[in-house]
Amino acid sequence: MARPKVEPGLEPNRRRELLRAAARLFVDKGFAATTTRDIAEAVGMRAGSPFYHFRSKQELLKAAMIEGLDSGLVRLLAAVDGVADPEMRLRRLVRTHLGNLLEDDCRSPMLIYESRALEPADRAEVAAAFDRYQAPWQATLDALAAGGRIASAAPPLRLLMFGMLNGCSHWFRPGGTLSVDQIADAAAGLLLGGGANQKSPDS
Amino acid sequence: MARPKVEPGLEPNRRRELLRAAARLFVDKGFAATTTRDIAEAVGMRAGSPFYHFRSKQELLKAAMIEGLDSGLVRLLAAVDGVADPEMRLRRLVRTHLGNLLEDDCRSPMLIYESRALEPADRAEVAAAFDRYQAPWQATLDALAAGGRIASAAPPLRLLMFGMLNGCSHWFRPGGTLSVDQIADAAAGLLLGGGANQKSPDS
DNA sequence: CATAACAAAGCAATCGCTTGGTTAATTGTT
DNA sequence: AACAATTAACCAAGCGATTGCTTTGTTATG
Secondary structure: OOOOOOOOOOOOOHHHHHHHHHHHHHHOOOOOOHHHHHHHHHHOOOOOHHHHHHHOOOHHHHHHEEEEEEEEOOOOOOOOOOOOHHHHHHHHHHHHHHHHHOOOOOOOHHHHHHHHHHOOOHHHHHHHHHHHHHHHHHHHHHHHOOOOOOOOOOHHHHHHHHHHHHOOHOOOOOOOOOOOOHHHHHHHHOOOOOOOOOOOOOO | OOOOOOOOOOHHHHHHHHHHHHHHHHHHHHHOOOHHHHHHHOOOOOOOHHHHHHHOOHHHHHHHHHHHHHHHHHHHHHHHOOOOOHHHHHHHHHHHOOOOOOOOOEEEEEEEEHHOOHHHHHHHHHHHHHHHHHHHHHHHHHHHHHHHOOOOOHHOOOOOHHHHHHHHHOOOOOOOOOOOOHHHHHHHHHHHHOOOOOOOOOO
């Protein structure tokens, strides 16, 4: 039943299947509550087979976090590509991030909260990936502050902002009364200082 | 080594010790990653002894959540007692909540995120305790909206707000560059629509 | 002497992970 | 083109450690 490999030296498909399934389970049940057997079953493997692709459960988490964040970053950069106005850039970042968080079936940004399960060395690598993810945000916030659109882009703002956005995954239910677009508008409205639930000017 | 109980029929002290230790460990390491032996060791007991006070590990979590939220609610109500201005009430709520979250050594509001470890019946009881905790918040937000101080007090606002506030426990470090008061001011400033990092008018 | 509050020991289940096959695809050789 | 050798990608089985929890015994107190 061995599957053909596409190219010698390239990653086979099943590794990515494992990463996606692991990310889903880690977000839904938590790292410690997810067994490697759960992950194997989710992709139709036997209990020991994931350890052919990953040396340990922690390595699976680390890979899911880093690769998930980096692919989310690609979507972020594509969303703000060519957009000059910093306010619009922020709205695009917020909307795209909520998409990564709530609509993408990996929901990778949520995995950062499982960093405590990693050892310091791995945690540092993950922190680096998260820094890359945060870079376009801070740049946009700085531009908004320079233009007088917000009062300050000092550290607490970005931290509070990510807490607010990431917290959505704890209560958001697809198909509920709130759409992702509505949440994105409400969050962006708060950040831009116009008071709660301000409509976005382009909708 | 049996300790005297204070009153027959009343709860002995060690039960509360267990609850405090369990809450700390559940917040720091997560419910699934915390063993009942960890909890026992934290209070100087042997591995099986906590099960004299609690029937199961889940019951320990449930009790820690409900009793922690209710004692935090007492502090909330005391902080806004006699305060008429809704803006000031919100500032007091924010500051007190961050105290419950970051300064109290139980940090009980964080435990809500471990609800997924409970069965639906227990989860409903915890949700009721959280509703009690949220009640003074929604009342204050409604008053602010009625006074035109914020644009709307519709559902996403409260949800985004708690996400923003509770998220602090993921990055806040006591003794760091940011004080709890500073964070509270920044968060309240965002909510009140004055833009980021607005100073509170009474400081 | 009865009870509250444990300690001591251990049990059954589950955990992450390893070991040793097995099979189909790929590669090398003639 | 034919055939052996190698390799990728698993499966089957299980090992040792850890888990939540139970059972029984102990001790101080009322």
